[in-house]
Amino acid sequence: MKKINILVPDLPESVSDATVVKWHKKIGERVNCNDNIVDIETDKVMLEVSSPCDGILKNILEEEGKIVKSQQIIGKIDQFNIIHNIKEDNLLNTKKNYENKEEKEKIESSFQNSEQHLTPSARRLIKINNINKSSLNKIIEIDDQINFKKIIKTEEEKINKNLLSNHDLDSHEDKEKENKRFENRVKMTRLRQRIAERLLDSKNNTAMLTTFNEVNMQPIILLRKKYGEDFEKKHGIRIGFMSFFVKAVVQGLKNFPEINAYIDKTDIVFYKNFDISIAVSTPKGLITPVLKNVDQMSLSEIEKKIKEFSIKGFQNKINIKELIGGNFTITNGGIFGSLISTPIINPPQTAILGMNMIQERPVVVNGKIKILPMMYIALSYDHRLIDGKESIGFLVNVKNILEDFTRILIDV
Template sequence: MTIEILVPDLPESVADATVATWHKQPGDVVARDEVLVDIETDKVVLEVPAPEAGVLEAILEQDGATVLSKQLIGRLKPGAVAGEPTKDSAANTQTSPEQRYRAGLSDGDNDALTPAVRRLLAEHELNPNEVAGSGVGGRITREDVMAVVERKAQAEPKVPEITTAALSEIEEGYRSQKRVPMTRLRKRVAERMLDAKNTTAMLTTFNEVNMQPIMDIRKLYQEQFEKRHGVRLGFMSFYVKAVVEALKRFPEINASIDGDDIVYHNYFDISMAVSTPRGLVTPVLKNCERLSLAEIEKGIKELAEKGRDGKLTVDELTGGNFTITNGGVFGSLMSTPIINPPQSAILGMHKIQDRPMAVDGKVVILPMMYLALSYDHRLVDGKESVSFLVTVKELLEDPTRLLLDV
């Protein structure tokens, strides 16, 4: 009796998926609920766990294969133990000494090869059967391996002198390149970025903000905030609060175009651009108008951790009325972010850098940050976009406004 390993139900609007990585190979022992394979979609990575403990009997779809929902991709033999032959693994039991060695096996008295000896054999591409063991019970020692290596080195012909022409050919060999297929996420990001450039009348406006007031607040209350809420007080919570307040005053920027209609949203779901090993994702922090600074910080931390670990759900990646991207964490001083369709705008935050500024007729060194708002000019006019950015600037420079609603 075998258990079929199937592709899980794919998210709505996702037609197919790709087998990303098999974590087990045929013949490997697996525990119940241990992850067997990762299935990558345009949005998330789905983990397929083992329904029962046993041995993986067969893999029917290898890494990189395109699969559909509920498609058969492998078989599991429940209750099997390590070394027990399965239907698909029995054919692989007859292997040459080289194959057994590459798999970490050997014959007869050499089954007790130490890790150091195995490493030496692999480094010098030696078969255990070529080495006569002088250890207890005929076991192979490091000295046995090195003796064979020295004999082979003495028997090899002297290496001819390398000419200039030959050296040139060798150097050319280092000018290599590697071609790897794009992940589904990377292809999807590329499609959406190109679509945004081609289908929106995108324009970017800039401003700058003095971050000293917020830095003073963080310095004054950081320790108390962390002790009370269990999370550090960062800049992103202030950005989100300022953006939500500005969106309330300029509803066009919280709207989207649907055909010939404009859809105005009376809720504030903010997308956060997060860089992950798989690529850029934009998880959504929902109902931000109801959240406190601490709740925002906790939500952002949770989404960022899930993004890095590939644990984001489809629900956490869908929706969003406005996006905030913080290139400053990577050192970006200024950029023109690309709109995340169907949203009408995106706010880019950048590196906080000390600059000389004129204050009351005097030159003062202040921690300044550039703001960049990219918006869809089909829906948002210049007046609204500039006023929105100025509002964000004023709220960040005087956070008391957030409390007084002025």
């Protein structure tokens, strides 16, 4: 008989532990190699742990909700012959049933013998005080009537105490049932807990301010309309708005390096690369996978990678490595209908750009009122590192590029 350990997968350095979310198999159930046997959630992604072999799940060492570490043993699989195991279990159950039956007969015999040896006065007091039969094993034949009455009184006090306790328990249960009519209590997922911690940490440990501007999206809309069909035929993907924003942000970071940096105690660390985190909504919460070296990517490559992140995020299959890093974050609340919002910085980054919905509004252009598709954009930044001049300049730079995308070609 050989036991195989079920291990927690290797976790990256930035993830210290994980939570056991759900066991898909019960003890005694057969498992096949590569079956998803248990789900483990880190503060970033959900991991599926597969069975390393064929066999029977013999032990679950860490129940659902337990915190586990990298490479920790959380269960064991028995590779012993399945038919033998089943026979062995059946024999064990038969033996247990026989032993339970034998034990029950002994108890009943003991009870009958105890009752037969009680004096008539004892039996009368038991009947008057309605003593439970389970208490008879504590009562022996006593000639001293006074001592026997003390035993009876003690048993009565215990019964009364149990009745009061049961009454309190029933009241508590009734209160819980009443609350359930108006409440539905569920435990937060590990990802949601981590999101809450990071948002609170960002709020408490950064001097966060937000500056706003608005962008005329008509040039981008016309560009997409003009080249959208050709773009899709050539690259196999539709061109969206996010790729334009990513390129505009990269240009802005090149012009304002203070925003492509972070604070390390008393030092300012400037990034030489351009890794942009893209906020992606998943069934379990918001995650921010990273577009690596995005300054070297084309619009089509950016669109394909964002689509890949969206699909994998919905399926809870984002890789941990895809979430590590990121110098700057872009989030788009506009897809949910947000008109204007204040995004929260994603530490240790020092700034985040918030996109919103496109809405036609009257705008004054050269002294005339025009109806244009406008979008409010917001930049939240850490004022400890970034001054108002740089933050406003960066946002205006992004706005100008989006309203005239040819600026990227001549680097202005």
